[in-house]
Amino acid sequence: DRLITDISDASRLDAELSRATTQQIDLGLLLGALTTVLRTTWGEDGPFLELSPELDRDDVADRFLVQGVEDRVVQVLRNLLANARSFSPPDGAVLIDCRLDGRWVELTISDQGPGIPSGKEAAIFGRFYSDRPEGEKFGTHSGLGLSISKQIIEAHGGSIRAGNLGADPDHPDGARFSVRLPAVRE
Numbered sequence: 001d002r003l004i005t006d007i008s009d010a011s012r013l014d015a016e017l018s019r020a021t022t023q024q025i026d027l028g029l030l031l032g033a034l035t036t037v038l039r040t041t042w043g044e045d046g047p048f049l050e051l052s053p054e055l056d057r058d059d060v061a062d063r064f065l066v067q068g069v070e071d072r073v074v075q076v077l078r079n080l081l082a083n084a085r086s087f088s089p090p091d092g093a094v095l096i097d098c099r100l101d102g103r104w105v106e107l108t109i110s111d112q113g114p115g116i117p118s119g120k121e122a123a124i125f126g127r128f129y130s131d132r133p134e135g136e137k138f139g140t141h142s143g144l145g146l147s148i149s150k151q152i153i154e155a156h157g158g159s160i161r162a163g164n165l166g167a168d169p170d171h172p173d174g175a176r177f178s179v180r181l182p183a184v185r186e
Contacts, residue, residue, distance in 0.1 A: 020069045024184055027105060028060035030070070031096055034077060047088035047112070049081070052097035064098050064105045065184035068156045073181075076149040076160075080109045080177050083145065087113030087175065100183060104158075107179045115164040115172025124162055125150045157182050 032055065039049050054060075066073070084094040092112035099106055116124060127147045146162075153160045158181040166173035 022067050025066050025070050027064040047092040047094050050093050050095050066181040072152045076152050079145045079149050084111035104180045105183045110176040112174040115175050121162050
């Protein structure tokens with residue numbers, strides 16, 4: 001059922017995004033609210049969800065503005081955060097960071113898990129790719145989440161990429177996903 005639903009969503013996505021009305025999205029405020037909700041729903045049986053100092057401040061409003069379909073941007077964020085949680089150790093942390101890079105807003109989500117297998121940094125965005133942690137219940141992932149996320153981000157004029165943390169490629173300190181979206185200029 002999950003697979004069929006995900007395939008159906010993926011096939012409708014391009015048409016839906018081409019017709020959707022976009023709006024200005026304040027990523028700073030959105031990430032703050034999403035973090036509050038997820039900290040409550042994740043509970044204490046997993047990694048800690050942490051905002052970087054750039055996001056965890058009183059004056060975050062209007063700093064990271066993008067144009068888009070908010071529900072779909074939230075879908076990408078939830079997918080990336082759920083993946084980071086599933087790969088992180090229970091006593092680890094998932095860090096969300098955001099910064100301006102010229103005309104781009106760059107959002108990163110980093111975890112303290114095993115990292116991405118060497119040479120698979122691009123392949124993980126392919127349809128039906130799945131490399132889940134050991135012991136995870138079978139059938140809970142269709143292998144379409146990152147592919148759909150890539151499709152959504154590219155439809156917004158952005159890019160998404162994955163890499164590992166740390167200097168040792170054979171023993172990474174975790175994974176990092178970077179999303180770049182065009183910044184709204186006031």
